[in-house]
Amino acid sequence: MIDTTLASNTKFKILKQPSSEAWLQQTLANLDVVLLDHSHCERKAAGAAINLMFRYPAHHHLVRQLTAIAKEELEHFELVNQWLETRKISLAPLNSPPYGAKLKSQIRHAEPERLLDSLMVSALIEARSHERLNLIAEHCPERDLAKFYRSLVASEARHYGIYWLLADRYSEREILNQRLEELATFESEILATLHPEPRIHS
Template identity: 30%
Template sequence: MEQILAPINQFLGCETPDEWIAFASRRESLPTLLIDHCNCELKAAQTAIALLRKYAVNDVSQDALKQWAQPYADLVYDKQRDVDAFLNADNKKNDIASALTAVTTLSISEDLIDKMVRLVKEEFHHFEQVLQIMQKRGIAYENRRAGRYAKQLIAQVRTYEPQALIDKLIIGAFIEARSCERFAKLSPHLDEELSKFYVSLLRSEARHYQDYLSLAQSLSDEDIAPRVAQFAEIEATLIQSPDEQFQFHSGIPSF
């Protein structure tokens, strides 16, 4: 665990405050924590698919990616959602049925496809794992909108390419790194099942952050370290400042 967390702690601009850990560890906070964690896993997969569809693949592959994500979209947006049917469905929700064809307009399209497809598979799997835990504990799934954290990071994305994509990849790195750091800090305070589950997520989340960061640097002709430092400062401010809404990536609870 120390080997996994050392580069992440160095990458992030701050640790999660003890106040957030204390609030998240409360029994009454658990439903909100799991619901938001579940949505975070799904949003991570959807974000990666959106990047692939926008930047890396041709029209036919865009349709294939949309079909891959459709069962998840159906679950989220169907008000009469049947979670048990979704979890027990025979169709292979967790894999894409066809090979993707890269476009030649993006220099890193092949690498982006390789890394993001693996990420999507893992995030969809994690989504289903959290959903199963929630089902077992009688916690109903709810679709949640993005909170202050994601909105304010996305607001910093530059409006011209390839800098816009570079920024999106850097933001992806911070979200994955923060997730990994919080899984590690939360695990000692949770029940045995959740503690083991959160520890089991560390390695994949750490790799996701590294993948995002390496893609951003591969796309840039310049060292991205100054831009990473700018986002680190913004991200740390969001994590350390009061937040009116408790979420997996929220700041210090102020209520």
């Protein structure tokens, strides 16, 4: 079962900068491409949770929490794929933006730093997803699609809260906050330049 202490509190913010108006306009002009990218994002998010479970099998609380996240991400993957089918969009590969690779490049290799960084990078990715899906829900001109995105917002907020809670469980709060400051600043710098291809994390 997902731990909802803090994880359901959408007022808990970890991002340094909001998304740009340019990103929102690019997204609204390319909703089919963004839906396809969203499908890939949900699959990758499930994979990230599963990879952490396999890397740290002795961390029983982590395994329980991330099992729940992986299941929910796969449910979202299926829901997005239903939208793709309805809109006759093939589930095709897309070029990945540099966002994820650049963030993951900051993960240190030695433990326990690797666990902390992995959890905080996942928290930041989920927090950015929460912010951007919420923007799509608020501004999408298609009522049904906007409603769909609105239905995902709360779970995205839970997910980044859970990753933060796990980091807090397995590291000291002062160390966590200092590292979060560094990674959140780096995350905002990645997005300072808009990627030319429309993506959830462009």
